[in-house]
Amino acid sequence: MNKVAITKSTTKSPASTSQQALWFLIVGASAALVHFLVLVSIVSFTAITPTWANVMAFLLAFIVSFFGHFYLTFRQPMQAYEYDDQKQNAKQNFRVFSWRHSLPTLIKWFASSAVGFAANQSLFVLGLNWFGEHYYIPIWIVVTGIITVMTFSLGKLWAFKS
Template sequence: MNKAAETKSNSMQALRFLAVGASAALVHFLVLVSIVNITTITPAWANVGAFLIAFVVSFFGHFYLTFRQANTSHETSQNSPTFKSNIIKNDNTKSDSKNYRSKQLSALIKWFSSSTAGFIANQSLFVLGLHWFGEQYYMMIWLLVTGVITVMTFALGKFWAFKS
């Protein structure tokens, strides 16, 4: 790949990361606010539940969009030569599917580890911010902390969790 194409590809990947991350962050934030407003759970504990729900959005978005883990037995067009050769090589479908599930599980474990590390950093800074500024500012504190942690999770996703 030439340098211009690689730069464009990296830019698109960063944009997809931000879109998926923003979607997961929105889910996280809405769940956090809902838990705090509907229950008597404190913002620090509500943040844990919100993280777990948002993780699902994050993983599938990054797996299928940001870091595109192709499944050749499922992602080929019926008109493509690859699709036609897959019909002929149907014996490889089970092997391809098993390899794909293994790759997905590996990425899931690595992304959960990356996300958990990011969440621990996020939660630590969030609790510290709550302590310093008060729980009445939990929304602003959460937004600031989440912005800071985003860079770390992108690097972990790109260079480790979803590395092909």
């Protein structure tokens, strides 16, 4: 069988910064919604404190964030994959998630997200200490807004940089 190496997808040009910012807000809002709903659910239905509930909520929201940014915000050119001649036409226009090829991006995005979360968690705990746990929802909203710009920059300039 003949093998064909596909090195880059030429069907789409890289998204502009404004398109990326829009997708970043949409994906980020989706991940933030997951984060928020998990946080509120854990605090409401368990004896876990908001500080620890926020950590658990972050981990679940990270999954939404990574795949949303991987496929929508920071679309990458296809990596070099080999396909049989018959499979080439069917697969060349799809970006395939492959652990082998996507792991470096996943690690960098997790590092970016972890830095963002560390800043988020620090400000969140500081806000809880200043205003009390009763105000955890408005504190979370303000802190999340502050951290958004930082994580967009890390994603665009480092984690998903092609």
